[in-house]
Amino acid sequence: MTPSMGRLGRLAVLFSAGVLALSLSACSQDEGGTVDDIHLVKADALTVCTHIPYKPFQFTGDNGEVVGFDVDLVDLLAQDLGVETNVVSVDWNQITSGAVLAAGKCDLAMGGATITPKREEAVLFSDPYFNATQALLVKKGSDYAGLEDLEGKRLGTQTDTTGAIYAEKHAEEHGYTTVVFDDLALETTAVSAGKVDAAINDNGPLYQYAADNPETEIAAEFDTGERYGFLAKKDDENAQKLIDRLNQALATAKDDGTYDEIFKKWFGQVPGTINEE
Structure with missing residues (x-):
């Protein structure tokens, strides 16, 4: 069974700018939950913002479900937490600026995001997971x-x-x-x-x-x-806990071969120098 077949499930939600603005406050006020002392903006789900499409990292599949390399990796964290993965598509500059994370719209963000000093001023990055x-x-x-x-x-x-x-x-x-x-x-x-x-x-x-x-x-x-990294809210204790948990999940996946399986699924080969230091 491929790694993605074991996931708990995934929801895809696409927001226009207007709906995004309205939903920012609703999400933070009316929803939320805590898993293993980590607060999630939506109960029973790991909410991940991205900008679709960015194939093969994240894109809408034939059945309308958001799939891809990045998605399979964050699914590992969702499985570890015992929740679903909820993917939300927003403008890319809202992610790299940290705005959508600071507003509490997402727990994490993804999108083949290159780690740069400028972006590190606005967001918290995970450990690198892909060389590009x-x-x-x-x-x-x-x-x-x-x-x-x-x-x-x-x-x-x-x-x-x-x-x-x-x-x-x-x-x-x-x-x-x-x-x-x-x-x-x-x-x-x-x-x-x-x-x-x-x-x-x-x-x-x-x-x-x-x-x-x-x-x-x-x-x-x-x-x-x-090098790519996943993104979370800057200077936030809860976001740091989530990134630490994600880093642990990524390290485990690399140790037990799951990362190689996911990589081969989307790129047709196992990684050579991906994050090898």
Whole structure:
């Protein structure tokens, strides 16, 4: 049985900006529970915010359920606590800014979030669980082998991502124009549709997109030394307890082979240097 088959269950809830604002106060005032001296914003559930889609880390499956690599990992914590996993989709900048966590909307947040000093000022990160690089997505058969080939061209980026930062850093050097998209799906489909000449983002989801869309391919990778972490509320004793429990669950999964099983399920191979120090 695969690790995800043993989960207790998962609910997917998608919020518009208006519904999110209304639900912030309702969640904190009317709901909540405590498990093993850890307060959860929703009784009997581990509420996790993310921004969908970010395949294969989190996306909506064929049956409408939110699935993915990150989801299977936080399910390990939910199982340990004896609760369900409740996934809520919000704007990505609400996660990286820590706003949605500070407001008490979520217990945790996920989304292939790179640990950076700036983000650490706003949120509490778990131990790293995934090593990532930036990748360049192009139309198959194009002459673009790297950023240096994009002079006078349009490069797609996703707002509030490390890929966008990397692209802006090198834009003047290589003479391309960046085109910012609100989410990964808009960015990648813009490459397929020819609206941009290339797109930069984390390697995991871009390799997944290229596999699903054979008219595209990965032209280059840029080793930026990035590592992903799960996020929780900054400077909060309860959030620290939850992150400590999550770190323990991740360490156990790596020791007993569960992490490798989940990794192979979503990436087709076992990790090589993932979080190996």
